[in-house]
Amino acid sequence: MKIITKNERNSNERTVCSLKEIEKRKIVEHNDLIMSVAKMDKTPLKIFELAVSCIDTEKLPKNHTVYLSKAELFAFFKVDDSNKHSRFKEAIKVMQKEAFFEIKEEAGKGFKFKSIVPIPYVEWTDYNDEVLIRFSPEIMPYLIELKNNFTQYALSDLVELNSKYSIILYRWLSMNYNQYEHYSVKGGRRNGQLEEYCNPSITVKELRAITDTIKEYQHFPHFENWILKKPLEEINAHTHFNVFYDKIKKGRSIDSVVFHIEKKRQADDTSYKLEDKAYIEGKKAKEETEKDLFTEAMQSRYTTLLLENMLLSPFEMQDIKLMSGLQAHVYPLYDELKDLRGLNGVKDHLSYVSSKREEYSKRNVAKYLKKAIEQYLPTVKRQELDHE
Incomplete structure (x- = not known):
């Protein structure tokens, strides 16, 4: 992770995160967080992802804090109207009071469930360009010192994703394809397992769970339109992936979905991988x-x-x-x-x-x-x- 600038404030070292080099910035999260239920709308989720991209994964941020530039924050969301400050305040308010992750982890003979508010504190002034964002201590194990079971993807892939479901689906697809890239290079998996990573399957029930749509879009054509078709249109248009899918029936109902992921050949692919130590x-x-x-x-x-x-x-x-x-x-x-x-x-x-x-x-x-x-x-x- 490249650190853009460093200076001192109140004798404490801090990092100011810039979006000017957005193409080089990455997001790294534990797979349990990828598979969690994001109880939040698109804007709080994108603010969280943006803040995560500022973390040096090998170094704990001081006081769990990162700093963003307001100007570049608005640029990330492509906001340029006169109400942008009030809209930002409203998004922060919603994120702190209503947005949280529901995380399900294996524990002993069953599962452990956690509900975590990821960003409980945000600070800014009307005369300064900086925004202070402080993560909760509970979310940090899912963001730093990750040795295994984690997913890495480019921040630039999220810029044009305008749906919560697009972001959630993209993260899940990245989790699977990352494993394909990892094991195809390092070995340790059979060819059949590698095929499953780039052609991952998920039941409709599981897909409803991670997209938080268990009670929504009960008519499958509506579910397919909003959770599959429209998100994949955005993902194919604006990310490193080309994805299509097959519906698998069980009886008369659609039981699961198989995705087929291909990575686009891009000029920056090599440089992107060269920064990956595991690669x-x-x-x-x-x-x-x-x-x-x-x-x-x-x-x-x-x-x-x-x-x-x-x-x-x-x-x-x-x-x-x-x-x-x-x-x-x-x-x-x-x-x-x-x-x-x-x-x-x-x-x-x-x-x-x-x-x-x-x-x-x-x-x-x-x-x-x-x-x-x-x-x-x-x-x-x-x-x-x-x-x-």
Whole structure:
């Protein structure tokens, strides 16, 4: 998190948060807070998100306090009329008296429920541009020193979201897609689990709960219009995501919704990720693993056999991703065949594969070889059982 300016006030160090570099600012929150029920309207929720983006996640704000600029606060909400000050006061009043989070956490054999007013104190003057915002101590564990189960997203994605439901849905989608990005780099999840992260499912009941619409929009077409269609129109137009969804029926009713999330290719994607320590560390670990696998593949007898059968070219041998993929996913299957039929069995298989190789396989060698051995191995195993 980049700190814009620092100075002293009443001998206490403080941070003034600027929106001038909004594209670089991020919001980091615990997943329990993402899954909580936001009992507040759009404006208090956006003020909260804006204030959270000012927190250095590795350093506790002094007195749980951050400072915003009024001018930039109004710019964030795109407010430029003469009533903006009175509207701001009204929003603060509502946020302190009516806005809170209902958080549900697993505890022992059941659940623990918390009701937290996130920002109980706000201070400003009519002659100064700064606004003091103080978080409640109870909300801070969900915002700082987060080691796991947290979600990070760009503040800039929220600027044009004009619906409470758009913001809530965007946060939930980010929570799932973040896990997809994290585990696709660092590993630790099966392909099926990765697919679920970028195609997350939620029951209508759960979606009603987190959007606080259990008693609203009882007619599903109305619910779909206000909670799904309109929010996704905003999300697709103004955030890093493109999202569409499928409705899943159970009997005659819509039981759940499956979202399909794609991240837009943008010029700032790389720079955005480069600031993410987990991404950098994960990328380095993945590159080291690929190098180790590449070295093993270059020394493998199977690589020589692939060359002899013209299933691999010297040019392709220079491709680290290709060779590490063969070592990780194909060569272990050749080991199984070798245990059953010996090295000559592997040679016979590759000779046959080479004679039947289709044109499309030239564009994806590893996929073709993996599919071929996966189809052949069960036959060999059945033959061995019959022989026994």
